[in-house]
Amino acid sequence: xxxxxxCTFGFMSPRGFTEREEWKRSLRLMKEETGCDTxxxxxxxxxxxxxxxxxxxxxxxxxxxxxxxxxxxxxxxxGLRFVLKAMVNCRDGYWRAYIRFFDQYVxxxxxxxxxxxxxxxxxVSLAKVARETEANLFCVGCEMVGADHRAAExxxxxxxxxxxxxxxxxxxxxxxxxxxxxxxxxxxxxxSSGYYPVDRMDENFxxxxxxxxxFNRPFFFMESxxxxxxxxxxxxxxxxxxxxxxxxxxxEWFAAYTDALLRHPRIRGTVLWDWSAIRLYPIERAIxxxxxxxxxxxxxxxxxxxxxxxxxxxxxxx
Numbered sequence: 001x002x003x004x005x006x007c008t009f010g011f012m013s014p015r016g017f018t019e020r021e022e023w024k025r026s027l028r029l030m031k032e033e034t035g036c037d038t039x040x041x042x043x044x045x046x047x048x049x050x051x052x053x054x055x056x057x058x059x060x061x062x063x064x065x066x067x068x069x070x071x072x073x074x075x076x077x078x079g080l081r082f083v084l085k086a087m088v089n090c091r092d093g094y095w096r097a098y099i100r101f102f103d104q105y106v107x108x109x110x111x112x113x114x115x116x117x118x119x120x121x122x123x124v125s126l127a128k129v130a131r132e133t134e135a136n137l138f139c140v141g142c143e144m145v146g147a148d149h150r151a152a153e154x155x156x157x158x159x160x161x162x163x164x165x166x167x168x169x170x171x172x173x174x175x176x177x178x179x180x181x182x183x184x185x186x187x188x189x190x191x192s193s194g195y196y197p198v199d200r201m202d203e204n205f206x207x208x209x210x211x212x213x214x215f216n217r218p219f220f221f222m223e224s225x226x227x228x229x230x231x232x233x234x235x236x237x238x239x240x241x242x243x244x245x246x247x248x249x250x251x252e253w254f255a256a257y258t259d260a261l262l263r264h265p266r267i268r269g270t271v272l273w274d275w276s277a278i279r280l281y282p283i284e285r286a287i288x289x290x291x292x293x294x295x296x297x298x299x300x301x302x303x304x305x306x307x308x309x310x311x312x313x314x315x316x317x318x
Contacts, residue, residue, distance in 0.1 A: 001218035004269030006038030010277035035307025100146030194221035195237035220269030
């Protein structure tokens with residue numbers, strides 16, 4: 001697997017966001033600031049709550065397929081690879097990992113069959129756009145912890161995706177779940193959300209490498225990042241952690257993370273979370289921002305140095 005050094009772009013951007021011009025500047029700045037070679041575009045459909053069986057992607061809250069096509073074109077123009085990622089969020093704010101239904105049929109209760117039928121309609125439609133835009137990779141889902149055990153349904157969904165998209169396919173499981181998914185043989189590469197504590201990188205990377213070896217599939221982190229808040233380096237997945245703003249905490253986490261990636265070359269890539277398409281703050285506000293963004297922050301310098309180190313390593317190994 002060619003090393004993938006990517007950045008997530010435009011998460012939760014509304015329908016028609018590419019009709020405004022500022023997103024193109026933001027995409028260019030993303031490449032310049034991080035040194036990434038790949039843009040990952042997440043299309044996040046919506047359902048009302050964790051036990052709703054209707055997955056809605058035809059709504060003003062969700063970017064359109066025309067938006068997807070526009071980002072793909074601009075990414076190519078900038079020399080970036082393009083990855084398309086299917087996601088689903090709950091309108092009531094509950095995390096998608098909590099989407100779950102009874103495993104045994106109960107009359108009048110919502111079912112896995114109903115949910116997967118609706119989710120499949122969304123994912124297969126997006127897979128057709130991935131084929132049209134010649135996406136380098138297609139991700140069939142993200143952090144669906146409550147659904148990960150439904151192996152038969154995921155295998156059927158992936159088979160339907162392959163009928164409509166000829167490229168490689170992955171699934172983005174959540175942190176600490178890499179060795180709990182049983183159907184990794186159905187995808188071409190394994191990916192997960194790499195929000196690991198600053199002092200537990202190597203132990204988790206080694207555990208993940210064992211999964212990669214077991215299934216004979218390459219692995220990369222489809223998401224990774226840390227807020228700019230004191231204490232977040234030990235809980236980088238907790239975006240609600242209320243520590244005081246700290247650019248050093250974010251920098252420390254990225255330094256440890258990228259150093260670990262260089263020590264573990266079996267891990268074949270990483271994707272930053274995330275980069276705003278239309279809400280990128282002015283650079284002078286970087287010193288007060290406490291979120292995941294790295295624009296104008298010391299962490300961006302760490303990422304650029306990492307990108308250079310990876311390029312040199314990969315060139316030597318060809």
